[in-house]
Amino acid sequence: MEHNAGEIIELAVRRQNVNISDLSRRMHVNRRTLYNWFKQRKLHTDVIIEIGKAINHDFSADFQNDFRGLGSVSAYKDESSSSHSDSVYYWMEKYISLLEDYKKLVQKGSHQKTLS
Template sequence: MSLHYGAIVEMAVRRKSVNISEISRRMHVNRRSIYNWFQKDFLSIEIICEIGYIIDHDFSKDFPDEFALDGFANPHHSMGYKGSTNAEQDYSVRFWMNKYIALLEKYNNLLMDYARETQAKDGTDPP
């Protein structure tokens, strides 16, 4: 049986009695976008997480396979996100900064591995 992501998210929003206008304001999208997401068979994990934080719902229980594949639960909660406007901006900066740093570290490791392989072929000492 296939999950209908939008319906699951809509059900959680309705159970929490959160105003759609509030969700759209905090996500910086119009209300129609939220209603359109409720109709979709599939939603990105980022949208699900953002809505989950706004309504204070952990969607990792509703979508265990999706969260396991991406290797993270709701990033807002793990970052200590508190919900004020300044905190939202602070969260966004820290979230993307952490993603960027992790990507740079992976890239650096790949470069180091490549350098070692190249030096091994050339017969020089690795760094």
């Protein structure tokens, strides 16, 4: 009996308690695309790997025939965690920048009140 790739992927996503909307944002696809992938019997290996990276799951055991010759898939997890780290620093810097801008506006507003 042939495995249904979409069902295996969906089950892994659900077991990881990953929100479909969050997953679609991480992968830069819309939710409908994810649901369409869940319905497909066969998925391209690149799609499976990208979903695995996004949910931090190794699909090599589930798709042994598809992953044969690709080497270790666990290396993809390291890449995913480094991009997450970069994302954290991006938002941290963005937050600090916004706080500094807000502080300047507040100071400017309080300075104008004292002049009035």
